[in-house]
Amino acid sequence: MNKSELVIAIVCLLPFINIISGSGDVLAWGGGGNGQLGNADTDNAIYPTSVLNISNIIAVASGSQTCYALDTSDHVWAWGNGSGRQLGNGIRSYSSIPVQVSNISNILGIASSDNTAYALDNSGHVWSWGAGSFG
Numbered sequence: 001m002n003k004s005e006l007v008i009a010i011v012c013l014l015p016f017i018n019i020i021s022g023s024g025d026v027l028a029w030g031g032g033g034n035g036q037l038g039n040a041d042t043d044n045a046i047y048p049t050s051v052l053n054i055s056n057i058i059a060v061a062s063g064s065q066t067c068y069a070l071d072t073s074d075h076v077w078a079w080g081n082g083s084g085r086q087l088g089n090g091i092r093s094y095s096s097i098p099v100q101v102s103n104i105s106n107i108l109g110i111a112s113s114d115n116t117a118y119a120l121d122n123s124g125h126v127w128s129w130g131a132g133s134f135g
Helices: none
Strands: 007-013 018-019 026-031 044-049 057-062 064-070 076-080 095-100 106-111 116-121 126-130
Touching: 007 057, 044 076, 057 106, 064 106, 064 116, 076 116
Parallel strands: none
Antiparallel strands: 007 018, 018 026, 026 044, 057 064, 064 076, 076 095, 106 116, 116 126
16 A cells, blocks of 8 residues: 555554555554454554455454455455354354355445454345354
């Protein structure tokens, strides 16, 4: 991202920040101990670093240690802490690079809370995955 490029979205849930650039790339910085910077590392970053393997992003959301992105093909991507199945791929593990959320399609919007994520599809259904600690 160059200095003159527009930022079209910012999501901040300390200790990390995600932005979408005007070109549809996601950049992240801050705490990365659970892979939530999406740069194949678990180190912290004081400067924006590119989230790997995703592009054409139109929305981002963040949980406490997990991040989500929606691309122009209506796919949802997740990275970071997946110990409560927040990555949406059925596996309880961490991922320091984005993985595609399984078994959902035609997604229009995303949101997240502490350890749970949500997606709205084009037929009006809401999908959720993650810890589900409170129902």
